[in-house]
Amino acid sequence: MIVVVALIVLLPFAAAAAGLLATRLGTRNLGARSEPTAYRRAAWFAIVPAAVSAALTVWLAAALAGGAGASEGRFWSELLPGRVEGTLTVVETGSVPISLTLRADGLSVLAGILVVVVALAVQVYSVGYMRDEPRYPSYSAFVSLFTSAMLLVVYAGDLIVLYVGWEIMGLCSYLLIGHWWEDRANSRAAVKAFLVTRLGDVGFLFGIFVLGSAAGGFRIDDVLRADIPRGTLVVATLLLLAGVAGKSAQVPLQTWLPDAMAGPTPISALIHAATMVAAGIFVVARLYPAFLAAPPTLDVLGVVAAVGMLGAALAALAQDDLKRVLAYSTISQLAYMAAALAAGSDRAAMFHLVSHGAFKALLFLCAGLVIHHVGSNLISHMGGLRRALPVTFWTMTIGFAALAGLPPASGFFSKDAVISAVEHGTGPAQPFVYASALLTVGVTGAYAARAWLRTFFGPARIEPLAEPPPGVAHVFDGREAPSSMLWPAGVLAVPALLLGLAGSAAGVEVEWGPAAVSLAVALLGAGIVYALWRAAPEQDPARLLGPFRVPCERAFYVDAAYAALIARPILRLARGVARTDARVVDGAVRGSGRATLGLSGLVRLAQNGNAQLYVTGLLAGLVLIAVAAVVLT
Amino acid sequence: MTSQAPGLWPPSGPEVVFLLLGAVAVGSALLVVTTRQLVHAALWLVVCFGALAGGYLVLTAEFVAWVQVLIYVGAVVVLLLFGIMLTRAPIGPSAGLDSGNRWAAALVAVATAAVLVTVVVTGFRSAYAPLRPGQGAAEPLGASVFRTWVLPFEALSVLLLAALIGAIVLSRTDIRGRE
Amino acid sequence: MHVVYPVVVSALLFSIGVYGVLARRNAILVLMSVELMLNAVNLNLVAFDVWLGDRLHGGQVLTLFVIVIAAAEVGLGLAIVLAVFRTRRTVDVDRLRALAEVVRAPGSGRPDGEDAS
Known part of the structure; x- marks a missing residue:
């Protein structure tokens, strides 16, 4: 069975290698047909291994569900009790050995399914989105590499192996965010993403070293079982937290994520839903026993999450760029997961991670469809698209409903799980976190409603752009996107809508009291925005922020402060x-x-x-x- | 030899003659290296060599004296005059015969003279050589050359031959070096 | 005959020759100065031969050899001078500077040392 795990990781890697090396092999003498040939070949290289990986992951999940109960009482032990682990070799370093180990258990498979499904959707979607793009082969190869790296993180059985995948992801994010590097702003955004996440990675690496040297080995099981003194554990987890904050875009390292919108929209979907940002939360969940044994770290995580979720939600409310709205909402939703982890419930965090992955990938793909249609990223250029883009409208409505936490979409259940976990939390910062979470629910409803209304309702503001700026999207042609782009969005809409029901069917109970409160708050936020919009459909409902709007739009000047305090x-x-x-x-x-x-x-x-x-x-x-x-x- | 040596002063008759000849030689040598006319330098060289030949005679080395006259005065100076002619040197006085480092040269020469004179005077103050006429005549010298020194003599003839060929090769323009 | 007299005369002649070699520009004058130095040596040889009363007459025979060698040397030297004169149209010793590199202003280029003229 471990061979299957290795195959799941290695297939996308092989696809990346093939995509980089073999797409133009022998196409030189084809003349004008060489570009389409390379494009077609790259598409096959991208999609087939991802599909096989997805199928193998489903098979692995089924196998684990019927496996023997070897788990340590973690939340997935009833659902997916089995586990596999295989070590290729142990590298003797002279002090602490490194074992090249892969492992698969319930947690891995949960995250792995998310990764492969979203990656497959993104690959299929990219075939349409990146048509006529001369660098499509390298693009799809990097997406495959990105997927492979994330799968390596997910299935790693050793902290160093995990770190390898972690670093390759940083590299891939740099390459893909800077895909349209001809524009200086894009390459700057890529460098920024790379540097900011690197900053966290330094802490992450040292955290791994502290844990490994304290436990006498880097194997995750050994680390979790080792009897590590509490002080060491606090130091190690705080260091790990730096890397988590960098990758998952938490305060204070969140500034790279909105700028990462410079990349192609499918990449945003991949980064925000499945790979990069999910890795941080996943690592905390993977090492959760260590974090549970270090309460100060969880307190820090809780405060960070509380600040991040509200601030990012407010920033999302004021943005005019549709993708930046979604980017800030990602920061905010990741902060929810972090809050759940801080409150002691990795189950809620993983549930929200998966459902968020589904609906955020859906939202980004839909945003890509809208942008593809309009030829602009700005909400103020959109409006009245409900009739022009019916499929997009319905799928994106599901996404926004899930984002705002409205039943029966998945977000309602997972967010409820998070909020009830926070409510039951015992740390000293929990009341603060809980207040922040409730407030954020309201703001989330408000910005989701604003983006939804401004995009699909009201007067049409489309001005067909004769010459789109480089790197934005395609020329307006009045029709909906090709089916290769609609299908992934439609398929992702299913889990975005139904995953919550599936979760509750699988044993996540809904606490109806807090659920009703948060639903009311969300509806209140959405209602205020609706009332404002209703009063003046041409104007931006973000004006309800009043004088507070500009700081929100500038994300509270964090970038400027970093520029003044650090960069300059x-x-x-x-x-x-x-x-x-x-x-x-x-x-x-x-x-x-x-x-x-x-x-x-x-x-x-x-x-x-x-x-x-x-x-x-x-x-x-x-x-x-x-x-x-x-x-x- | 040195036990019955007379004092340095007053000089004996041959010594007076030798000192006069030496003064002539030194003076004409000074003129050789200071005169402004090339041809005059060559002619003063004749005077100098002649005075030296006289000195050799006083020192009883008569064969050497005749050889000096024959080769130096007769051959070498003539060669030098030919050289002067062939390099188209100006016959009259010319200003640029001394180079720029004349003063350094004078300094070095005076220092050399001082060192040498000091050394030889301290070294040979009391050395005295009684003169016996005939010891430097042609006969004993010839006997010595062809008896004791015959091997160097033959080597010298080879050297002369080599010099002859070398001079011919150097001065003929139609013989090129190997490329 | 006191040995001091000829030896002092010889030392003076030698020093004058040194001065001539060092101070004269014309190569033929330099050759003449070399002859002066050789003669100083000859005088020394003869004087010491007489003083030592050498029965083999090594000093005087060596004097003869020196005279012969000097003649050969003058011949070769003149041939060289003539060759130089043919190629350079000058026999001024201080204008034959092929031994030196061409001097540039410092820092005006790579000091590569490959520019012997």
């Missing part, structure tokens, strides 16, 4: 270093060279080629030596 001083320092290098270090080197030349110029005055002068010097020296020999002896 570091740049100044770097310039100073460069100047010092040029003036002092290079100056010393060049100066010594010049001084040597000057001195040698002085010396070479004697070497002027006049043999008489040479002989004069020779004889003078001879006389001096003779005199010295006489005088000194």
Whole structure:
């Protein structure tokens, strides 16, 4: 069975290698048909392994469901009791050994299904979205690599193996966000994403080292079973938290995620739903016993989540770019998961992770359809699309309903699970987190309603753009997108709608009291926005924020603050270093060279080629030596 | 030899003659290296060599003296004059015969002279050589050359031959070096 | 005959020759100065031969050899001078500077040292 796990991870990797190396193999002499050939081949390379991986994952889930009960009483032990683990080899490093281990258990399979399904949907969707894109082969190969890396994180049985996947994801996010690197802003966003997540990864790596050296091994089971002193554990988990905050875009490392919208829309779906940001939450869930044994870390996580969810939701309310609305909502929803983890319920966090993955991927794919149609990212350019895009309208309505937490969509159940977990939490910060979560529910309803209404209702504001700016989307053609793009959205709408029912059928109980409260709050937020919109459909309902709107739109100036506090001083320092290098270090080197030349110029005055002068010097020296020999002896 | 040596002063008759000849030689040598006319330098060289030949005679080395006159005065100076002619040197006085490092040269020369004179005077103050006429005549010298020194003599003839060929090769323009 | 007299005369002649070699520009004058130095040596040899009363007459025979070698040397030297004169149209020693590199201003280019003229 472990071979199946390895295949699930390696198939997308092989697809990436094939996509990078083989798409243009032998197409040179095809002339004009070479580009379509490469495109078709890349599409096959992308979709078939992803589909096989998905099928294998489903098979693996079935096998685990019927497996022996070897779990340690974690939340998935009733549903998916089986587990497999296989070690390829153990690398002796001299101190702490690294074992190349893969493992699959209920948690892995839950996340793995999410990853492969979303990845498959994104690959199919990209075939239509990236048509006429000359770099489609490398794009699809990077998506495959991204998927493979995330699957490696999910199925890793060793912290170092996990870290490998973690880092490859960072690389892939850089490559894909900067896909349209011709535009300077896009490459800047890619660099920003890379640097910010790297910053967290430093902490993550050191956290792994602390855990590994304390436990005497990097195997996750060994680490979780080891008897690690509490102080060490707190330090290690806090360090890990830095990496989690970087990857999952939590405060204070959240700034890269909205800028990552510079990438193609399917990439946003992939990053926001299945891979990158899910990895942070997944790692916490994977190492949850260690985090549970370190309550200070959970308190920090709770505060971070409380600040992040409300702030990001408010920022989402004020954005005009549809993709940025969704980006801030991702930060906010990830903060919910973090809050659930902080409150002690990894079950709620994983439930929300999966349902959020489904509906956020759906939302991004639908946003891509809308943008594909309108030719602009800005909500103020949209409106009245309900009739032009019926399929998109209905699927996106499901997505927004799930996002706002309206029954019977999946978001209602998972968010309820999170909120009741937070309510039952015992940490010192829990009341604060709970208040923040409830408030955020209201704001979420408000911004979901705003985006929905502004996009699909009201007067049409479409202005067919003659020449779309590079890297945005395609020319307006008045029709809905091709079916290869509609199908993934339609398929994803099913889990987005029904996953909650499935979850409750699988044993997640709904606590109707808090559910009713949060539903009321969400409806209140949505209702306020609806009332405002109703009063003046042309105007942005975000005006309800009043003077608070501009700070929200600028995400509370966090970017500006980072620029002023960190980026600019570091740049100044770097310039100073460069100047010092040029003036002092290079100056010393060049100066010594010049001084040597000057001195040698002085010396070479004697070497002027006049043999008489040479002989004069020779004889003078001879006389001096003779005199010295006489005088000194 | 040195036990019955007379004092340095007053000089004996041959010594007076030798000192006069030496003064002539040194003076004409000074003129050789300071004169402004090339041809005059060559002619002063004749005077210098002649005075030296006289000095050899006083020192009883008569064969050497005649050889000096024959080869130096007769051959070498003539060669030098040919050289002067062939390099189209100006016959009249010319200003640029001394190079720029004249003062350094003078300094070195004076220092050399001082060192040498000091050394030889301290070293040979009391050395005295009684002169016996005939010891440097052609007969003993010839006997010595062809008896004791015959091997170096033959080597010298080979050297002369080599020099002859070398001079011919150097001065003929139609013989090229190997490329 | 005191040995000091010829030896001092020889030392002075030698020093004058040194001065001539070092100070004269014309190559033929330099050759003449070399002859002066050789003669100083000859005088020394003869004087010491007389002083030592050598029965093999090593000093005087060596003097003869030196005279012969000097003649050969003058011949070769003149041939060289003539060859130089043919190629350079000058026999001024201080204008024959092929021993030196061409001097550039420092820093005006790569000091590659490959520019022997």
